Structure formats: C-alpha cells, structure tokens
Amino acid sequence: MLSGKIAIVTGGAGDLGKAMARHLAQNGAHVVIWDILPQADAAEAICAVQEQDPQVEYAEVDVRDRAVVDHAIARLPQLDIVCSNAGIVDAQPFLDLSGENWQNHLDINLTGCFNVCQAAARRMVADGAPGRIIMTSSWVAEIPWPEITAYTVSKAGVNMLVKQMARELAPHGILVNAVAPGIVKAGLAGRQLREEPQYAARVAKAIPLGEPGSPEEIAAAVVYLASPQTAYMTGSILTLDGGCSLFQFDS
C-alpha cells in the first residue's frame, strides 16, 4: 500500500515510534528513524524495522534543532510521509511547575513538531509532491489530567498546529492529521504506570474500556492516516483512548 514512499518517524526509537516505523515498513514504506538517542541506543527499533525494510535508515536528530532538521530533510531523495512523534512528559503539580519543565515540554512537544512539520511541508511543496503529515497528539490535549500542565498545553498546541497546517497546505495536496492516543501500556505512560503509584491508581479509574491501549493500535491508525483510504481527510485528530475522554460516571 505504501511502496515507493519514504517515511520519517521522529522519536522512532521510543515505544510508539518504533511500532509506527515497523507498521509503515510492513506496508511497504522505506523508513527513516529519527531520535535524539545515539544510534547504538536505538538498535532495538532499527532491528525491528529491518525485518520489513532492510534499508531502514537512522539519524540522530534533536527536533529542537532546526538546522539539523533542515539538513536531515534536505539529504533525503524524496519525502512522502512524516510522523512527528517525539515527545516527553515530566509530571509536576501546577503550583510547583518550574519554568524549565514548562519550556522543555513546549520546546520538544510543540516547537519540535513545528520544526519538523514546517521543514517537511516546505520540501513537499518544493518537490510538488503531495504528502502526509501525521503528528502524535494525546487525548489530554483537550482534557486536563493532574500534574501535567506543560504536557497538556503542548499537546493542545499540536492540535491547533494540525488544523492550521491542514488549512494552509490543502491547496498543495498535503494532508495533515494527528493520532491522539489515550493511556498506552508502553512509552511515557508505561513508565508512569511502573514508577508513579498515584498515576496507576488514577488510571485504574479512567478508562471505560478497562485496559490501557497498545503501541500497535496507535501504529495501525498512523498507517491508516498515511494510506489512500484517508485521501479526503485533513485537519482531523483521530482519538484512540478507550473512551477516556468521555465523561466519567462512578458506576
């Protein structure tokens, strides 16, 4: 379905990113993994994709560094799909929230998406190539969750970046959408589930479908957003949250 396409996945050494990279490769795309980690620390992700795409590439790219992002995009022979997925979460109660914590979230989760997605869009327009841009938002972009103000605000910004870009890039045939995962039993939430008992207690009451989601479910949605099936879809936030964002009743 995606053969002949080149796809970048940022944060591709992480749990959601590596599932996205694997699923894109399974569907025929040639994958370029970007992450801030040195290549040796991304070996697991690279090996997982190599089974499907023996030529998978890896580049150490900090999405905050615009010059590095521009350079990494310029050296690609073409660009069809971008998954702007790199992100962090570092919980701090609002009254204790430091300026550094706030800025880190905005720099990586929001400005990182701006850097990658604007650079990608410029390349697609210059090439006259219609493309797909898919950001990783979160269900908490619209629902406040305790002690992650900087994270929720950064993801709210991602949702508007998706809509703004979709509006302006439609005449170029570039489609811009997002996946909004709920609580996934891996990656950022996986770590919080293991390390923060209070978080795990909250999660136990928060998911109407009863269980955290999986990276595979999110990756399948990303492939859908990259596929011909969604050729009429732009500016959408595709939520996969087990019903978390529905109003909760006690019983």
Ligand SMILES: NC(=O)c1ccc[n+]([C@@H]2O[C@H](COP(=O)([O-])OP(=O)(O)OC[C@H]3O[C@@H](n4cnc5c(N)ncnc54)[C@H](O)[C@@H]3O)[C@@H](O)[C@H]2O)c1
């Ligand atoms: N896990 C969840 O439950 C969940 C839920 C909703 C949204 N998300 C979103 O999914 C995305 C992926 O997160 P994950 O859960 O796989 O976490 P993860 O920590 O496993 O992966 C995140 C990856 O981003 C990379 N990264 C961090 N800063 C970077 C930078 N400056 N430049 C490039 N790469 C950088 C990390 O090295 C890591 O490999 C994030 O945007 C996150 O907000 C996750």
